[in-house]
Amino acid sequence: MSEAVQPTTLGLWPAVWKLLRLQALITVRGFRRAKTGTKVGLAFAALGIVSIIVFVFVMSFLLLNLLRSPQLVAALPEAAHLAASVPVLIVQAGFLIILMTGFGVLLQALYLAGDMDFLLSAPIPVRAVFVSKLLQAIVPNLALILAVALPVLYGLGASSGYGVLYYPLVLIMLLALALAAAGAASLAVMGVVRVFPARRVAEVLGFVGAVFSIVCSQSGQFARGAVSAGQAATALRLVARLDVAWSPLAWAGRGLVGIGEGHWPAGVGFSVLALGAAGLVFALALTSAERLYYKGWAAMQATQRHKRPARAGSRAAARSLPALGGRFVPRAVGAIVAKDWAMLRRDLRNLSQLVTPIILGAVYALMLLRGGVPHAEPGNAPAWLEQALLSGLAYANIGIALFVGWTLLARLAAMGFSQEGQSYWLLKAAPVSAGQLLAAKFIAAYLPALALSWGFAGVLAILQGRGDPALLLQGRGDPAPTMLGFSLAVVALCLAAACGIFVAFGVAGAKLDWEDPRQMVSGATGCLGALATAVTMVVALALFAAPQIGLALIGWPPLAAQFAGLALGGAFCLACALVPPWLLRGRVPRLGEG
Amino acid sequence: MVETSLIEMQHLVKKYGDKMAVDDVSLEVRAGEILGFLGPNGAGKTTTIKMLVGLLQPTSGVVRVAGYDVQGQPLQAKAACGYVPDQPNLYPKLSGRELLRFVGDLYGLQRTQVERRIEELLRLFDLTAAGDDTFDSYSHGMKQKTALAAALLHDPRVLVLDEPTVGLDPKSARLIKDILRQLAERGAAVFLSTHILEIAEHMCDRIGIINQGRLIAVGTMDELRAHGQGERSLEDIFLALTGGAEYAEIAEVLR
Numbered sequence: 001m002s003e004a005v006q007p008t009t010l011g012l013w014p015a016v017w018k019l020l021r022l023q024a025l026i027t028v029r030g031f032r033r034a035k036t037g038t039k040v041g042l043a044f045a046a047l048g049i050v051s052i053i054v055f056v057f058v059m060s061f062l063l064l065n066l067l068r069s070p071q072l073v074a075a076l077p078e079a080a081h082l083a084a085s086v087p088v089l090i091v092q093a094g095f096l097i098i099l100m101t102g103f104g105v106l107l108q109a110l111y112l113a114g115d116m117d118f119l120l121s122a123p124i125p126v127r128a129v130f131v132s133k134l135l136q137a138i139v140p141n142l143a144l145i146l147a148v149a150l151p152v153l154y155g156l157g158a159s160s161g162y163g164v165l166y167y168p169l170v171l172i173m174l175l176a177l178a179l180a181a182a183g184a185a186s187l188a189v190m191g192v193v194r195v196f197p198a199r200r201v202a203e204v205l206g207f208v209g210a211v212f213s214i215v216c217s218q219s220g221q222f223a224r225g226a227v228s229a230g231q232a233a234t235a236l237r238l239v240a241r242l243d244v245a246w247s248p249l250a251w252a253g254r255g256l257v258g259i260g261e262g263h264w265p266a267g268v269g270f271s272v273l274a275l276g277a278a279g280l281v282f283a284l285a286l287t288s289a290e291r292l293y294y295k296g297w298a299a300m301q302a303t304q305r306h307k308r309p310a311r312a313g314s315r316a317a318a319r320s321l322p323a324l325g326g327r328f329v330p331r332a333v334g335a336i337v338a339k340d341w342a343m344l345r346r347d348l349r350n351l352s353q354l355v356t357p358i359i360l361g362a363v364y365a366l367m368l369l370r371g372g373v374p375h376a377e378p379g380n381a382p383a384w385l386e387q388a389l390l391s392g393l394a395y396a397n398i399g400i401a402l403f404v405g406w407t408l409l410a411r412l413a414a415m416g417f418s419q420e421g422q423s424y425w426l427l428k429a430a431p432v433s434a435g436q437l438l439a440a441k442f443i444a445a446y447l448p449a450l451a452l453s454w455g456f457a458g459v460l461a462i463l464q465g466r467g468d469p470a471l472l473l474q475g476r477g478d479p480a481p482t483m484l485g486f487s488l489a490v491v492a493l494c495l496a497a498a499c500g501i502f503v504a505f506g507v508a509g510a511k512l513d514w515e516d517p518r519q520m521v522s523g524a525t526g527c528l529g530a531l532a533t534a535v536t537m538v539v540a541l542a543l544f545a546a547p548q549i550g551l552a553l554i555g556w557p558p559l560a561a562q563f564a565g566l567a568l569g570g571a572f573c574l575a576c577a578l579v580p581p582w583l584l585r586g587r588v589p590r591l592g593e594g
Numbered sequence: 595m596v597e598t599s600l601i602e603m604q605h606l607v608k609k610y611g612d613k614m615a616v617d618d619v620s621l622e623v624r625a626g627e628i629l630g631f632l633g634p635n636g637a638g639k640t641t642t643i644k645m646l647v648g649l650l651q652p653t654s655g656v657v658r659v660a661g662y663d664v665q666g667q668p669l670q671a672k673a674a675c676g677y678v679p680d681q682p683n684l685y686p687k688l689s690g691r692e693l694l695r696f697v698g699d700l701y702g703l704q705r706t707q708v709e710r711r712i713e714e715l716l717r718l719f720d721l722t723a724a725g726d727d728t729f730d731s732y733s734h735g736m737k738q739k740t741a742l743a744a745a746l747l748h749d750p751r752v753l754v755l756d757e758p759t760v761g762l763d764p765k766s767a768r769l770i771k772d773i774l775r776q777l778a779e780r781g782a783a784v785f786l787s788t789h790i791l792e793i794a795e796h797m798c799d800r801i802g803i804i805n806q807g808r809l810i811a812v813g814t815m816d817e818l819r820a821h822g823q824g825e826r827s828l829e830d831i832f833l834a835l836t837g838g839a840e841y842a843e844i845a846e847v848l849r
Contacts, residue, residue, distance in 0.1 A: 199730070335699030339688065346687040346728070422683035426744070429647050430700040431673040589668065593650055 015128035016135075019119075023136055053151045060155025068159070086156050088253025094145045095177045095249055101141050102185030104205050109137040110189060110293065111198040120294070130186070130289040138182040142175075149174060153256070162260030169259055173252045173274065180278035183285030190292040203348035207355070214359045248277045329439065332432045336440035341448075343419065344412075350419075357407035361456050364400050395545065397460045398487050398494075402537055405453030405495045409445055413502035414529050416441035417510040417591060418520040424512050424592050434588035438503060438581045446499045453491045461487070486562045493569060494540050497576035498533040504580030505529030512592045536576050544569030598625045599658075600674075600752050600783035601646065606655035608641050608807075615641045617807035618655075623800075625751075628774060628784040630798030632791070634836050638807040639787040640680060643756050646785065647677040660751050673701065676745030680756040680787075682737040686730040690721055690740050693729070694747055701748040708747070715743040719769070734761040742770065753777055754785045759793060771797055795828040805836045
């Protein structure tokens with residue numbers, strides 16, 4: 001008989017070391033087994049990051065030198081103060097970024113990771129699991145922050161002639177604050193999960209995060225050209241005010257500057273205070289982990305079977321839509337469409353992807369309205385110029401409406417099949433033909449995108465005074481009332497073309513083995529699909545416009561030219577809507593066969 | 595009475611690259627018959643089942659369900675078939691009732707008929723109270739029962755089940771056994787894969803054993819015993835056919 005196995009229990013840090021080593025091993029193995037293309041891509045990415053670091057260092061060095069130049073100090077005293085506040089700002093920003101991003105990452109790592117059952121049933125301290133998960137979770141964000149913050153802070157040190165001790169202290173301070181931020185984030189996660197289900201928190205967080213990031217990215221559009229020099233100076237003064245002695249976040253930056261400049265009492269004092277506070281937060285997180293984390297995790301297991309009935313309205317929608325669609329489309333198609341819409345609506349993680357085009361639409365609508373509308377006053381310009389201006393404006397509206405609809409299609413049509421995920425077996429085993437499935441996915445994507453784009457184009461036309469329903473009823477308002485109808489038809493046809501192409505790419509790149517809806521995107525296919533549809537829509541718009549321009553030059557009436565444009569562009573769009581899915585129909589029955 | 599073959603597999607082959615997952619499997623299941631499909635892990639049971647219900651395309655060979663070629667006439671074959679997978683992955687944000695309505699629409703059933711069947715099936719599987727809950731709150735067993743309810747909704751002539759009793763409590767497992775027997779008595783063909791040999795021995799009319807992709811035995815219990823070397827129980831027959839020499843070593847390690 002073989003020798004009896006004697007299991008031994010590990011202490012905290014040996015267990016942490018083992019878990020981290022395991023993770024490192026998995027990462028290294030993953031890299032070794034990756035395709036050559038992936039390895040080359042990663043090597044290029046690493047090279048790119050190193051180049052960015054060098055670039056940021058050089059730029060920081062030059063810029064900070066410039067900020068300290070006597071001429072600039074004389075002209076803009078706030079700028080000089082800003083240079084002195086750089087370490088405080090960067091350290092604070094790094095802390096806040098890790099705190100905010102760490103919440104979502106730690107929620108996933110601590111409560112929703114697939115290996116938690118295994119780890120928590122193993123004879124290792126819960127605290128070790130907690131620490132290893134914490135460290136794994138912050139490493140990517142910390143690396144990113146170090147890649148940006150270190151060159152800036154070292155650039156500052158070099159440009160200001162700081163002492164040697166400054167450089168290692170920067171690294172120590174950033175690491176300590178990152179651990180403190182992660183600790184604080186973990187405390188927040190553990191607290192929230194005690195009250196709300198972890199999965200629901202993740203869904204809400206994904207939704208809020210998506211809305212926040214898109215709002216932030218688009219807010220630049222508003223700010224463009226609207227910030228005066230005075231407002232900029234006020235903003236600089238506000239930023240400088242963050243450097244206050246009572247803020248623990250400012251201690252770290254002040255300590256770094258003190259050490260760098262050789263002001264030892266202030267430098268050492270602030271540094272010790274900052275490191276002490278960071279250590280305290282991390283220690284608090286660590287000591288709370290044993291009780292809070294395990295209890296929260298255990299409670300999550302116990303409350304998994306909670307009653308969460310689907311809303312009555314949703315049920316009615318799911319039931320009534322196929323009945324409505326049954327008159328026009330097969331019942332199976334209507335049922336799939338209704339099911340897809342219900343799934344999209346009910347999962348906040350899906351909504352976080354769908355909200356982008358709606359926000360984009362709102363932002364661009366406000367920008368258009370704020371920018372005003374070009375008018376050619378009747379009688380002040382030749383008729384052909386008036387017509388050209390109207391057409392130009394109509395095409396600008398069409399372009400924006402199409403962009404909004406296209407953004408929505410990129411999610412709904414391109415991922416129509418992928419969103420079935422591991423439940424696809426149900427459709428595949430049912431008596432539903434490939435044509436019906438393609439039709440269902442087309443309709444489920446096309447109708448919402450069309451409604452959004454039409455709504456957007458219609459509202460724009462009304463706000464611009466060209467499509468005012470009251471004026472149109474009185475026979476006034478838009479001098480060419482058919483332009484709105486033409487615009488809507490062009491939008492409908494272009495979106496149909498894009499939808500057909502996106503659906504086809506969705507079949508080609510279908511990914512059914514995802515766990516989180518945000519993982520269903522197939523990168524290469526998604527990019528190719530976006531590129532192909534963008535090119536198609538540009539070509540289609542050219543075909544819609546060409547007869548209008550050409551026939552107007554030889555004196556045809558605008559209405560006839562519009563019809564000619566619709567016929568040419570429409571034929572192209574319908575071909576694009578139908579042919580790509582038709583070509584891919586043979587692949588539909590084979591989806592999910594690996 | 596003429597015994598109709600509702601499931602026919604002829605020289606079924608499935609290859610993944612160089613790996614032969616299913617190697618020349620031929621068998622049939624007649625109306626009113628329950629066939630138990632056994633085999634060790636990775637023997638090719640699930641691959642065979644997936645080809646049977648049209649989820650996988652065979653490399654070669656033919657599968658017919660209710661007389662329809664699954665590859666040539668997939669819609670007719672699928673309409674005659676009900677399928678319960680080993681992992682009941684169901685749309686997490688749909689409720690049990692919604693899923694069953696959805697399945698009813700996919701199979702083109704009349705709405706009034708569907709509503710009646712849904713209530714019957716939910717009651718049968720003790721899911722009435724949870725019928726309006728979404729699947730992300732269901733246990734594995736509840737999902738398994740809903741998947742079975744979905745497979746039974748259109749009263750299929752052929753029922754294919756992959757490990758149907760995994761994760762079920764004894765009451766539900768017994769219920770499933772009773773339902774399968776009733777279905778068979780009403781003339782349906784049941785094709786069932788399982789690792790629980792007791793179920794196969796006592797419930798199935800015939801048993802097929804697959805190992806390393808090849809169908810190594812098929813027949814009634816008496817036929818399997820007759821071809822064996824004196825083994826009486828299905829467990830002994832199964833181990834003798836699929837290899838069991840390593841078990842003594844395992845017992846030694848565990849001792």
